[in-house]
Amino acid sequence: MTDASAPGDTGGFERRAREHQAERKANLETTYDFIVCGAGSSGSVVARRLAENPACSVLLIEAGPDDEAESVLDPALWPTNLGTDRDWGFQAEPNPHLDGRALSMSMGKGLGGGSSVNVMVWARGHRSDWDHFAAETGDPNWNYASVLDIYRRIENWQGQPDAKYRGTTGPVWVQPAKGPSPIAGALLDAAEGLGIPRFDHPNGEMMEGVGGVAYADMLVREGRRQSLYRAYVRPIADHPNLTILTETVVRRVLFDGRHAIGVEIERAGSISAIKASTEIVISTGAINTPKLLMLSGVGDRDELARLGIPVIQHLPGVGRNLQDHVSFGCTWEYREPLAPRNSGSEATLYWKSRPDLTAPDLLFCQVEFPVPSERTALLGVPDHGWTMFAGLAQPHSRGRIRLKSADPSEMPVVDANMLSDPRDLEAARACVKLCREIGSSDAFKPFVSAERIPGTGRQVDDAFIRDAAVTYWHQCGTAKMGSDDMSVVDPKLAVHGIAGLRIADGSVLPRVTTGNTQAPCAVIGERAADILRHLQGL
Numbered sequence: 141m142t143d144a145s146a147p148g149d150t151g152g153f154e155r156r157a158r159e160h161q162a163e164r165k166a167n168l169e170t171t172y173d174f175i176v177c178g179a180g181s182s183g184s185v186v187a188r189r190l191a192e193n194p195a196c197s198v199l200l201i202e203a204g205p206d207d208e209a210e211s212v213l214d215p216a217l218w219p220t221n222l223g224t225d226r227d228w229g230f231q232a233e234p235n236p237h238l239d240g241r242a243l244s245m246s247m248g249k250g251l252g253g254g255s256s257v258n259v260m261v262w263a264r265g266h267r268s269d270w271d272h273f274a275a276e277t278g279d280p281n282w283n284y285a286s287v288l289d290i291y292r293r294i295e296n297w298q299g300q301p302d303a304k305y306r307g308t309t310g311p312v313w314v315q316p317a318k319g320p321s322p323i324a325g326a327l328l329d330a331a332e333g334l335g336i337p338r339f340d341h342p343n344g345e346m347m348e349g350v351g352g353v354a355y356a357d358m359l360v361r362e363g364r365r366q367s368l369y370r371a372y373v374r375p376i377a378d379h380p381n382l383t384i385l386t387e388t389v390v391r392r393v394l395f396d397g398r399h400a401i402g403v404e405i406e407r408a409g410s411i412s413a414i415k416a417s418t419e420i421v422i423s424t425g426a427i428n429t430p431k432l433l434m435l436s437g438v439g440d441r442d443e444l445a446r447l448g449i450p451v452i453q454h455l456p457g458v459g460r461n462l463q464d465h466v467s468f469g470c471t472w473e474y475r476e477p478l479a480p481r482n483s484g485s486e487a488t489l490y491w492k493s494r495p496d497l498t499a500p501d502l503l504f505c506q507v508e509f510p511v512p513s514e515r516t517a518l519l520g521v522p523d524h525g526w527t528m529f530a531g532l533a534q535p536h537s538r539g540r541i542r543l544k545s546a547d548p549s550e551m552p553v554v555d556a557n558m559l560s561d562p563r564d565l566e567a568a569r570a571c572v573k574l575c576r577e578i579g580s581s582d583a584f585k586p587f588v589s590a591e592r593i594p595g596t597g598r599q600v601d602d603a604f605i606r607d608a609a610v611t612y613w614h615q616c617g618t619a620k621m622g623s624d625d626m627s628v629v630d631p632k633l634a635v636h637g638i639a640g641l642r643i644a645d646g647s648v649l650p651r652v653t654t655g656n657t658q659a660p661c662a663v664i665g666e667r668a669a670d671i672l673r674h675l676q677g678l
């Protein structure tokens with residue numbers, strides 16, 4: 141049997157799948173059993189797990205293009221997608237806590253969503269994150285032990301065997317950064333020299349304690365990006381019960397009373413409706429999901445009234461609780477140019493800003509080329525250098541997504557509100573201090589001539605922190621699960637007060653996980669599909 145998740149056109153599979161999908165698109169049904177909105181990290185998982193059952197018809201709707209592009213498939217080219225039609229290109233509101241700066245907030249658009257434009261780092265989240273989700277929802281299925289089982293089922297781990305933590309038979313090819321740059325090894329040595337423990341891989345024991353350093357795990361296979369779409373959906377794209385619609389925007393969910401019965405879509409300039417006989421799953425990401433809910437009449441009643449949108453269900457938490465990791469990059473100049481390898485981010489470090497913490501609150505990803513903010517770039521960017529993307533893993537600041545109007549084609553208002561909580565500024569000071577200590581360690585001396593940003597000997601003040609702050613692109617939390625008044629979905633991901641509508645994407649996280657967010661989004665997709673299969677007896 142050919143492995144259709146492997147890169148390349150295995151055994152003519154790709155041509156077959158393309159022809160099949162063209163035929164499906166030309167002959168759209170009026171009703172599908174399931175409609176999955178958004179083919180990103182979570183949506184790809186949900187669609188695959190439902191369509192595995194030949195008795196279910198599944199329609200997967202994606203606003204962006206397919207993923208057949210070198211900028212997607214070549215791991216080194218990820219930055220070239222930013223600002224293109226593969227990026228929603230959100231712009232946050234000017235933020236007084238960042239000296240009025242308005243951050244750009246990229247999010248993936250196209251098959252794979254974020255997993256087709258991201259840096260390919262695979263990070264599970266900390267034990268304390270998952271146990272927190274179980275406590276918030278009162279559902280042990282979200283706890284660390286349960287989620288560990290899901291991760292073992294997801295992964296096809298290529299590193300040193302570690303049966304307690306790593307699976308080897310799942311759909312997602314995860315490998316340790318292959319042939320990493322010596323600058324990544326220098327980070328491991330430097331951190332170890334400062335007493336930070338080093339681990340063989342970052343997705344096991346390291347995610348249970350106070351932190352550590354390791355080479356990154358990556359979704360790269362045979363030198364090509366292995367997005368979650370490629371891992372999950374592409375191998376079944378020739379199945380008769382799966383229809384994948386690209387370049388199609390879901391404008392709103394349609395209801396019969398409080399029962400979700402279909403979606404209104406825009407495709408090639410025309411608007412139409414498609415029905416779901418069983419359920420609709422929204423997986424449109426943490427900015428577009430609250431937008432879609434509000435456009436559909438699910439949200440804060442005052443907010444909806446302001447825009448003249450009839451209220452289907454008053455849920456004041458929709459769009460609230462926006463969270464994101466924020467990073468403060470420091471940059472060093474190479475003595476001799478060192479070309480980035482893999483995705484250019486091959487080592488990862490978690491540590492804590494205060495000794496009394498029992499879990500990490502800092503997240504560092506090394507980037508093997510300079511990535512300053514637009515402000516810190518003014519300090520002078522070396523032609524050849526590297527940046528430590530040093531950020532807050534557990535920020536306290538919360539933002540909000542709102543609608544500008546009832547017009548689905550308008551961008552939403554993204555109030556990211558980073559550094560609004562003074563505790564974040566305090567952690568940021570410790571974060572930048574540790575980052576500079578690591579960068580000036582002896583381990584880097586063979587490779588680095590000088591710190592350029594903020595600059596050797598420069599005293600770092602809060603103004604530098606506000607100028608350096610940028611998003612880690614880990615937006616989440618805007619339709620959180622739980623049972624309090626501000627929660628939007630229950631532990632089974634069903635929208636409170638509504639039948640036939642579930643949310644499965646980063647929006648449902650009550651708080652951002654400690655680490656990069658695509659792996660937790662894959663878990664959310666697996667959980668959503670488990671729940672649906674169980675409830676529907678599939």
Ligand SMILES: Cc1cc2nc3c(=O)[nH]c(=O)nc-3n(C[C@H](O)[C@H](O)[C@H](O)COP(=O)(O)OP(=O)(O)OC[C@H]3O[C@@H](n4cnc5c(N)ncnc54)[C@H](O)[C@@H]3O)c2cc1C
Nearest residue numbers: 178180181182203253254258259260261390646656657658
């Ligand atoms: C530049 C960048 C780098 C990143 N690096 C990493 C990394 O290295 N490691 C990591 O773990 N995470 C990384 N992330 C974050 C990670 O990719 C996201 O957290 C993750 O993809 C979120 O998954 P999701 O399912 O919530 O949403 P997404 O993956 O964003 O998927 C949402 C999908 O829905 C589609 N959609 C939205 N609205 C509509 C609509 N109305 N109709 C139809 N379709 C719609 C979108 O086009 C998109 O395809 C990065 C993100 C970016 C942008």
